[in-house]
Amino acid sequence: MTKIAIIGPGAIGGTLAAWLDIPPNNEIFICARSSFQSLSVETPFGKLESTPTVFTNPAQAEQVDWVIVTTKAYQIPSIEPWFKHLCHADTKVAVAQNGVEHIANLTPFIPAERLVPIIIDTPAARVATGKIIQKAPILMAIPNNKLSLQFASLFPTDNVTINLTDDWTSAAWKKLCINSPGAVSSIVNQHANIAGDPKAESLMRNMIRECIAVGRAEGATIDDEIIEQVLSSQRHAPAGSMNSLHADLAAKRPMEWDARNGVIHRLGKKHGIATPYNEMAAHILSLIETHST
Numbered sequence: 001m002t003k004i005a006i007i008g009p010g011a012i013g014g015t016l017a018a019w020l021d022i023p024p025n026n027e028i029f030i031c032a033r034s035s036f037q038s039l040s041v042e043t044p045f046g047k048l049e050s051t052p053t054v055f056t057n058p059a060q061a062e063q064v065d066w067v068i069v070t071t072k073a074y075q076i077p078s079i080e081p082w083f084k085h086l087c088h089a090d091t092k093v094a095v096a097q098n099g100v101e102h103i104a105n106l107t108p109f110i111p112a113e114r115l116v117p118i119i120i121d122t123p124a125a126r127v128a129t130g131k132i133i134q135k136a137p138i139l140m141a142i143p144n145n146k147l148s149l150q151f152a153s154l155f156p157t158d159n160v161t162i163n164l165t166d167d168w169t170s171a172a173w174k175k176l177c178i179n180s181p182g183a184v185s186s187i188v189n190q191h192a193n194i195a196g197d198p199k200a201e202s203l204m205r206n207m208i209r210e211c212i213a214v215g216r217a218e219g220a221t222i223d224d225e226i227i228e229q230v231l232s233s234q235r236h237a238p239a240g241s242m243n244s245l246h247a248d249l250a251a252k253r254p255m256e257w258d259a260r261n262g263v264i265h266r267l268g269k270k271h272g273i274a275t276p277y278n279e280m281a282a283h284i285l286s287l288i289e290t291h292s293t
């Protein structure tokens with residue numbers, strides 16, 4: 001029996017917890033800020049229902065084999081108390097978040113050799129505490145190594161796709177090329193297809209260019225053609241589609257502006273690469289968050 005704790009049972013954490021709840025192989029513990037009785041996830045393959053143990057106080061938690069972190073990136077500092085109670089000297093930690101700083105964010109708590117960074121491409125939404133709609137099959141990219149193989153083996157083999165990649169850095173930066181221009185539709189409070197407006201398209205194009213330049217300086221291999229691919233998918237996004245940063249802004253919740261735009265400016269500065277579009281986007285979103293939420 002493998003003991004697995006999931007910190008942050010939101011859209012992604014709840015979805016992963018439901019797929020991992022495979023007795024007698026796995027025992028699932030949920031580390032939450034508020035309690036709930038049961039987990040219900042509507043997936044493209046049917047409804048998954050389970051009743052995992054839910055902890056709301058780190059002192060209640062017991063030591064586990066694996067921890068999976070699925071909070072928003074800016075919530076990482078708040079989860080430190082969970083690590084103290086969940087981890088022993090051999091506990092492994094996987095982190096499924098947007099951005100490119102999975103390892104840097106977690107190494108203050110866990111050594112890098114026990115960390116699995118995850119890029120997850122699975123749209124999901126929490127409709128109520130413990131109730132989630134998973135809108136597409138799970139698709140994850142993790143580094144191709146022994147620890148990641150152990151992580152992948154926790155999941156069922158059907159209906160969950162986990163790609164082991166020799167170039168996780170490029171996978172992460174390519175995802176950031178998709179996420180970073182989402183700041184434009186968020187700031188102007190329009191749906192993704194605002195990318196069809198030449199002014200929005202120009203802003204997005206420049207943001208992606210900056211992301212590519214900084215990503216390459218960080219060691220990623222990214223073709224320029226990703227720019228047109230991202231812009232085209234934004235232009236042709238279904239009417240009404242809204243990225244998660246925009247959804248958070250609309251709901252007056254804190255936003256992942258630092259993980260999606262601030263990081264491009266911060267790492268750009270380190271490499272002497274100017275990133276004025278992402279810098280401005282991060283500053284505007286930060287101001288909105290400070291003064292309007």
Ligand SMILES: NC(=O)c1ccc[n+]([C@@H]2O[C@H](COP(=O)([O-])OP(=O)(O)OC[C@H]3O[C@@H](n4cnc5c(N)ncnc54)[C@H](OP(=O)(O)O)[C@@H]3O)[C@@H](O)[C@H]2O)c1
Nearest residue numbers: 008009010011012031032033070071075078097098123124
């Ligand atoms: N949702 C998607 O479609 C999607 C797709 C790809 C990637 N991602 C990325 O995946 C990550 C998670 O996103 P999400 O949409 O799942 O976010 P979410 O629905 O907001 O879930 C975050 C969860 O973390 C919990 N949490 C925060 N601080 C905590 C703490 N100190 N202790 C315990 N739990 C804590 C929150 O608690 P409360 O219940 O109290 O809020 C919430 O349940 C983000 O980086 C996001 O960008 C999301």
